[in-house]
Amino acid sequence: MPNKQADPNHESAGAWAKKYHLATRQVMESVLRPHDLGPTQWYVLYQLALVGATPQRELVRILEVERATLSGVVAALTRKGLVEQRPDPSDARQRVLHLTSQGRVLWGELPDPIELILRTAFAEVSDADLATTTRVLRTGTARLHELLTKGTPA
Numbered sequence: 660m661p662n663k664q665a666d667p668n669h670e671s672a673g674a675w676a677k678k679y680h681l682a683t684r685q686v687m688e689s690v691l692r693p694h695d696l697g698p699t700q701w702y703v704l705y706q707l708a709l710v711g712a713t714p715q716r717e718l719v720r721i722l723e724v725e726r727a728t729l730s731g732v733v734a735a736l737t738r739k740g741l742v743e744q745r746p747d748p749s750d751a752r753q754r755v756l757h758l759t760s761q762g763r764v765l766w767g768e769l770p771d772p773i774e775l776i777l778r779t780a781f782a783e784v785s786d787a788d789l790a791t792t793t794r795v796l797r798t799g800t801a802r803l804h805e806l807l808t809k810g811t812p813a
Contacts, residue, residue: 676796683776690772694765695739699724699732701772704741707758708766714747715754741765 687698696704702722706713713721719729733756736742741762747753758766781789 672795672799679780683780686776686779687772690770690775694769696769697732698772699728700736701769703729703732703736703756704758704762704766704769707742707756708763712745712755712757715744715756718756736762 684698687701691697691701699722703718706718706721715729715733716726718724719726722729724732733742733744737744739761740759743757743759744754745757747755
């Protein structure tokens, strides 16, 4: 059986990006669980609290989730009384999401999991190192998106 430690792919930038992503999800979930929220629910509240009312179809693009996934998230937030759906004045078939007063109160009480993650993960990491990391991951992500739009090679 091959030794996974000897496999250079397990120490690649991509492998570490995945490990970082999974660790951030776990931290977000542990921070938000006591408030009965998941990460995607938090991101919807974040958008509505910081940007304001947002068309639901725009959140699909902003959060890069499937419409069905967002519909379930919005339904849960609506049931909890945190978000309200209203018809879009320019197209009544579309819905615009608004934070309710209960949602605003909860938002004011919620810990910021992103701030905790960044403060913990990158304590004592230089701005230059963070800038390089961001640039490398942004470039790699863009290249992969471009590959997908062209169709992956056989």
